[in-house]
Amino acid sequence: MAIANKVIHNPITGETIRFQKTSRDTHGALLEMESIFYPFSKEPLSHYHPYQTELFMVQEGRIHIRINGTVKELVKGEKLEIAPNTIHSMWNPYTKKAKLTWKVQPAMNTEYLLETGMGLAVNGRVGKKGAPGFLQSILILKHYKDVYRLAKPSYSLQRILTIILSPLAHLAGYKPVYKEYLD
Incomplete structure (x- = not known):
């Protein structure tokens, strides 16, 4: 926190x-x-x-x-x-x-989103432009949907993708919140 x-x-x-x-x-x-x-x-x-x-x-x-x-x-x-x-x-x-x-x-819960995103960047878990990988992004978009949404694709498509792919992201070991980034 x-x-x-x-x-x-x-x-x-x-x-x-x-x-x-x-x-x-x-x-x-x-x-x-x-x-x-x-x-x-x-x-x-x-x-x-x-x-x-x-x-x-x-x-x-x-x-x-x-x-x-x-x-x-x-x-x-x-x-x-x-x-x-x-x-x-x-x-x-x-x-x-x-x-x-x-x-x-x-x-x-905007502060948690910011702490998570920057924590991932500090630990080298983002791409060259600073965004997390696809499956990590799926969980972040789902968890923080009330405070952060991408302009593209449409929110409807984002919701469908997050619902379908969240289980796969969890199986791959990703989390929407990393306690080590929150004080």
């Missing part, structure tokens, strides 16, 4: 997160983090959050965000709110780091 001031890092995508307020601190109302995107970080898969609103405030540097296919630049002092079900991705293509305040409301 995330605690205030815990730091997690993804060496593949070039992102570091410091939890400021966790689900436990706010009784589930808010997850607040400081996120650092190092220079030339990679664009993650386009995704959306079905029930959560995100607020990003740029504290230092600048960042790219793709919203519904259109790329926008955010600079120091700017903020952006992303409504539920808005397809997006964020990365830093620049030569200097970007630091953001990132708020997620309600928190739900």
